[in-house]
C-alpha cells in the first residue's frame with residue numbers, strides 16, 4: 001500500500017510551492033506524433049498536479065479535465081490557467097471513475113508521474129480502459145527502477161521494468177525513453 005495517494009500526503013507539498021518536471025517541447029512533440037490529436041477530442045489527466053500536461057493538452061485542442069486528489073494542487077492549477085482552459089475536478093481515482101465522465105467517452109486518459117503512486121494498478125488501468133472510446137489511448141509517464149540515471153530519492157516510487165511490461169500486456173504499445181522515465185502510449189489492439 002502506498003502512502004502517497006492521498007490528499008493528506010500531497011497538500012502540504014503543494015502548499016510549499018512544489019512542482020514537478022516541466023512538460024517540455026520534446027515530450028509534446030513525441031505525444032503529438034503518436035497520438036495525432038484532433039480538435040474537439042476529450043482528455044482526462046489523472047493526478048494532474050499543477051496542471052502542466054492538462055494545459056498542454058488543451059493547447060493541442062483537447063477538451064480537458066484535470067483530476068486531482070489534492071485540493072492544494074488544484075488551487076495552483078486554477079491560478080495558472082485561463083477560464084477557457086481545462087476543467088478541474090477533485091477526486092481520488094482509486095474510488096472509481098470521476099463524476100461527469102461517462103464510460104467510453106474519452107480519447108485520452110493520461111497519468112503523468114502519478115500512476116506509480118496508486119494502489120491496485122491493474123484495476124486502475126482496466127477502469128481507464130473503460131473510459132476510452134474505441135481508438136482512444138492511455139498515456140503513461142513512469143519512472144523506471146532499473147534506470148542508471150534514477151536518483152536514490154526516486155527509487156521508492158519507481159516501477160520495476162518487469163511490472164511495466166506486465167501492465168502493457170494486452171495493449172498495442174508505443175514506447176520511448178527520456179532519462180529515467182518511460183513514456184508509453186497504450187491502445188486496445
Ligand SMILES: C[S@@+](CC[C@H](N)C(=O)[O-])C[C@H]1O[C@@H](n2cnc3c(N)ncnc32)[C@H](O)[C@@H]1O
Pocket residue numbers: 004005006010019020021046047048049050051052053067068069070073091092093094111112113114117118
Ligand atoms: C509527482 S505528482 C505529478 C503531477 C503532474 N502529473 C505532473 O506531471 O506535474 C503526482 C500527482 O498524483 C496525484 N495523486 C496521487 N494519488 C492520487 C489519487 N489517488 N487520485 C488522484 N490523484 C492522485 C498527487 O496529488 C500528485 O499531484
